[in-house]
Amino acid sequence: MDEKDALILQYLYEDRVITKAAERLYITQPALSYRIQQIENRFGVKIAIKSGKGIKFTSEGEYLVSVAQKILIEIQNAKDHLTNMATEVQGTLKIGATSIFARYHLPYILKTFVDMYPKVLINVNTGQSPNIMEMLDNDKIHVAFIRGDYSWDGLKHQINEDGMSLISKSKIDLNELPSLQWIKYLPPSRAKKYEPNTLLEDEIKIWWYEKFNQPPINTMSFDSYDTCKVMVEQGLGYSFIPKIFLNDNDDFHVVDLIKKNGETVNRRSWLMYKENYAQLRVVNKFTDYIKSLKLPSSKNQLTEVEL
Numbered sequence: 001m002d003e004k005d006a007l008i009l010q011y012l013y014e015d016r017v018i019t020k021a022a023e024r025l026y027i028t029q030p031a032l033s034y035r036i037q038q039i040e041n042r043f044g045v046k047i048a049i050k051s052g053k054g055i056k057f058t059s060e061g062e063y064l065v066s067v068a069q070k071i072l073i074e075i076q077n078a079k080d081h082l083t084n085m086a087t088e089v090q091g092t093l094k095i096g097a098t099s100i101f102a103r104y105h106l107p108y109i110l111k112t113f114v115d116m117y118p119k120v121l122i123n124v125n126t127g128q129s130p131n132i133m134e135m136l137d138n139d140k141i142h143v144a145f146i147r148g149d150y151s152w153d154g155l156k157h158q159i160n161e162d163g164m165s166l167i168s169k170s171k172i173d174l175n176e177l178p179s180l181q182w183i184k185y186l187p188p189s190r191a192k193k194y195e196p197n198t199l200l201e202d203e204i205k206i207w208w209y210e211k212f213n214q215p216p217i218n219t220m221s222f223d224s225y226d227t228c229k230v231m232v233e234q235g236l237g238y239s240f241i242p243k244i245f246l247n248d249n250d251d252f253h254v255v256d257l258i259k260k261n262g263e264t265v266n267r268r269s270w271l272m273y274k275e276n277y278a279q280l281r282v283v284n285k286f287t288d289y290i291k292s293l294k295l296p297s298s299k300n301q302l303t304e305v306e307l
Helices: 003-015 018-025 029-043 059-084 099-104 106-116 129-137 174-179 200-211 225-233 275-279 281-291
Strands: 048-051 054-057 091-098 120-127 143-147 155-168 181-185 217-222 239-242 253-256 266-273
Touching (some): 018 029, 091 281, 099 120, 099 143, 155 200, 155 225, 155 281, 181 225, 181 239, 217 225, 225 239, 266 275
Parallel strands (some): 091 120
Antiparallel strands (some): 143 266, 155 239
8 A cells, every 4th residue: 555545545534525535635536436446456345335425434444544544654754754864954843733722822933933944844733632632642743732731641841821710791799600691611522531630610610619609500601712702792791711812902800710729720731742753853943942932821922932
């Protein structure tokens, strides 16, 4: 199986639709169907069968996909190491980042890094922290920007801390909070394997029950902090928001969440990567660059860069 066949199986497995996979491969659907038939003939097995508007992989097909994924990783590792032998910093840097980090920090980070090393190609994947952790664990990315404290045996560097705040349209009596409407951020379901050591929602609960002996009224739940913020802007209730979402021109009443022991309710951001990838020149330069930065917790720009 060559790299092209491996890539075909990988894209086909991800999309489960031949037309979509053909678009990603920049070939026609008939050409892709022919290549699939060639692979099936070569191995003497049926890779996939039609299922509704898409396809469903056979057990033999799923096995070949696993082989294809290993081949693609080995080929990319070989390319990375060969590139690493060159004197100039170049090659592809594969980054995974949480959506929040990608929105508020990554553009400014990458702009400066690319200016420093123009021959480096950047590949970025975004998502929730558990998804990025899984990609890092499975060698689909070189480095990861993660929010929250996760168990990790590789290398990691704390980037910053992002505090949590209670926001409302106007000033409210905190004693009346249980009777007011809570506009709640509801995180997506997580894979148990990649669950953080401490859940942010549990930290908020600790803060809550240190102050109140009754649960809040929960009538609105959203999977986006931005949506929660807009709802508060309309005076529909209060919400708990990471400070990074707040701007200087926002017109909110803001109360930082501080527990009885004096600790703030916050989320730490980390740079994580495997030790073997640190040997790559492009990864080494990037991680050193990140360690030189001082990232803010509440503004979407770098406050200090030491290069």
